[in-house]
Amino acid sequence: MNVTKDRGVTVVMPEGPRLDAEVAGSLRSTLLQLIADGDRRLVLDLPAVTFIDSSGLGALVSALKRLKQLDPAGDIRLAHVQPSVRAVLEVIRLNRVFSQFPSIEAAVHSFAAAR
Amino acid sequence: MSNRFAATLTVPGRIESVRTAAAFLVETARSLKIDAAGNHLFEVAIVEAITNALQHTPRDGDAPLHCEIEFADRRLVIRVLDEAARAPLALAVPSGAVTWSSGGESSVQDVPESGYGLYLMRAIFPEVRAVTRDGRHGVELALLAADPAAES
Numbered sequence: 001m002n003v004t005k006d007r008g009v010t011v012v013m014p015e016g017p018r019l020d021a022e023v024a025g026s027l028r029s030t031l032l033q034l035i036a037d038g039d040r041r042l043v044l045d046l047p048a049v050t051f052i053d054s055s056g057l058g059a060l061v062s063a064l065k066r067l068k069q070l071d072p073a074g075d076i077r078l079a080h081v082q083p084s085v086r087a088v089l090e091v092i093r094l095n096r097v098f099s100q101f102p103s104i105e106a107a108v109h110s111f112a113a114a115r
Numbered sequence: 116m117s118n119r120f121a122a123t124l125t126v127p128g129r130i131e132s133v134r135t136a137a138a139f140l141v142e143t144a145r146s147l148k149i150d151a152a153g154n155h156l157f158e159v160a161i162v163e164a165i166t167n168a169l170q171h172t173p174r175d176g177d178a179p180l181h182c183e184i185e186f187a188d189r190r191l192v193i194r195v196l197d198e199a200a201r202a203p204l205a206l207a208v209p210s211g212a213v214t215w216s217s218g219g220e221s222s223v224q225d226v227p228e229s230g231y232g233l234y235l236m237r238a239i240f241p242e243v244r245a246v247t248r249d250g251r252h253g254v255e256l257a258l259l260a261a262d263p264a265a266e267s
Contacts, residue, residue, distance in 0.1 A: 020134070020162060021166050021169075022131065022133070022134070052159075053232075054235060061227070061228045062228045065226070068223045087155055087156060088159055088235065091156065091238045092213055093213045094226075
């Protein structure tokens with residue numbers, strides 16, 4: 001996972017094209033550690049991710065629930081969501097839970113706009 | 116194309132085998148020109164079936180998974196049988212769409228962290244069931260492929 005900071009927002013970018021059972025544990029650990037360290041505004045940047053399954057979704061939901069427990073105003077937002085990933089989010093209706101943005105800029109700006 | 120087709124891939128029963136097994140099943144279905152196999156969710160459904168078998172059975176070593184694909188009379192059947200499974204899988208197959216958010220705004224805390232696999236299987240395969248064959252337990256997915264004659 002590549003983790004960077006942009007104007008107070010933590011941007012996490014998985015390196016491979018798949019968020020499946022092989023990498024879900026790593027994703028979950030990374031997100032939970034960032035949350036434990038105090039990060040409250042996170043963007044998951046997914047330009048290269050073309051596959052997500054229930055394991056990957058579970059990691060996202062687990063991290064979001066933990067974040068909301070600690071800070072209801074915190075959020076995990078998605079950027080550069082590919083159509084194949086969006087289709088899975090829509091089947092599970094998680095598109096109602098995770099806001100999606102076409103760029104990092106837009107995702108970061110959305111946090112500033114919500115202040 | 117032959118009217119009947121069957122193939123099996125046996126892999127070690129561990130999570131690192133999922134991608135290989137899924138690729139075999141998906142590519143075989145595509146080679147059979149199954150229309151649904153062109154849908155991205157087809158691969159997701161296959162991965163869920165394999166992962167489901169692995170994650171719902173206590174594992175002792177690398178007891179193998181047998182990944183079977185059969186096609187006859189437009190009916191595609193995919194079966195994942197787990198030699199580690201000592202009893203039939205208990206699958207609570209949903210009959211409809213995800214319902215946790217159907218009542219309007221839901222708290223994030225209401226959103227489950229697991230249990231999505233069966234919904235993803237059902238998104239492509241009308242038939243999802245636990246199965247036992249030759250003493251091996253697992254999951255079976257089935258669909259009826261589009262009739263090429265009806266499309267022309």
